[in-house]
Amino acid sequence: MHKKAYNETFNSIGVKVSDELYKTLTGSSTINAFQRLVKHFNLDLKPEDLVLNKRKRYVSFFENDPTLHLVNGVENLIKASYNKGYTLILASSSAMVNIDRVFNRFNLNSYFSAKISGADLTASKPHPEIFEKAAILGKTAKENCIVIEDSDNGIKAANDAGIYVFGYRNPMAEDQTLKYADAVISNFKELEEIL
Numbered sequence: 001m002h003k004k005a006y007n008e009t010f011n012s013i014g015v016k017v018s019d020e021l022y023k024t025l026t027g028s029s030t031i032n033a034f035q036r037l038v039k040h041f042n043l044d045l046k047p048e049d050l051v052l053n054k055r056k057r058y059v060s061f062f063e064n065d066p067t068l069h070l071v072n073g074v075e076n077l078i079k080a081s082y083n084k085g086y087t088l089i090l091a092s093s094s095a096m097v098n099i100d101r102v103f104n105r106f107n108l109n110s111y112f113s114a115k116i117s118g119a120d121l122t123a124s125k126p127h128p129e130i131f132e133k134a135a136i137l138g139k140t141a142k143e144n145c146i147v148i149e150d151s152d153n154g155i156k157a158a159n160d161a162g163i164y165v166f167g168y169r170n171p172m173a174e175d176q177t178l179k180y181a182d183a184v185i186s187n188f189k190e191l192e193e194i195l
Contacts, residue, residue, distance in 0.1 A: 001065075002094075003172070005057035006033075009050060015041050023175045027151025029093045029117075030054060032124035055095070062101060070106055071170070073188030080192050082111040089134040091147075093118035093125055093154075113138060126153040128161035135163065148191070155180050166191060 003022075010017050017037065025033040034047035034054075062068065081088060088111055092099055096117040103109050114137040118130045135142045147158040150170035158165035159180055167181025168188070178184050185191050 001058055001061045001068075004061060005054050008057050009054040012053065013043070013045060013050070015043070019175060023152075026173060026176060027093055027125045027149070027153030027157075029119040029124040030095065031119060032093075055098075058098065059101075062098075062105075068105075071172075071188070073192070075106070075108075077188040077192045078108065078111050081195060084195065086195070087138040087140060088112045089138045090115040091118070091130045091134040092116070093130075095119045125151070126156035126160070128157045128159075131158050131161040131163050135161070149181070150176060150178075152176050152178065152180070 006017075006022070006025075015037070021040070025036065028036075030051045031047055034050040037043070038045055038047050038050070078088065090099060090103075090112050092115075094117060096115070096119070099115055099117055103112075103115070114134070116130055116133055116137065118124050121127075121129050121133070123129050131145075131147055132142075134147075135145050138145065142161060142163050145163045147154070147161075147163050147165040148168055149155045149158060149165055150168045150173045155165050155167055155178060164182050167176075167178030167184040169178060169184060169186045170176070
């Protein structure tokens, strides 16, 4: 849905974002992505306005798709990890309003100790700040944390934070290499069995 909302926004302003360029934006906050695109294309547009444009499209898709579901296996992994006593922190580049929208729709709030939006931080992924803050919020030493990421920017952020990272081969983000992940999984059942 995010990719579809981005692409509709790109079309609405008349820019052609190549797959290669889009790949570099994956995992970044929306404001960071549009700041980079405005600079790249030398657009006379405000990144903040483009964020609102994209967000309206995303919300429309989110609220009008009755078939919307979580990624296969993620709900079981969340519940299994929670039941084993792990502290769960969501650290996403999405805006908090979008994070809350997903958490409320799928009743996930009770499983997580905290949620962090990269959009509210000083620097977006691939900067490590989001995962460093997640470890602090989880009151857990970084060497006892793991990150699950489906983007190369997120993996770099985890690497730079000094946190072990599982790369998830997300079928919705096939353009991501995951080459710097400590381990790569193709489904969440694999990870559930390890934890």
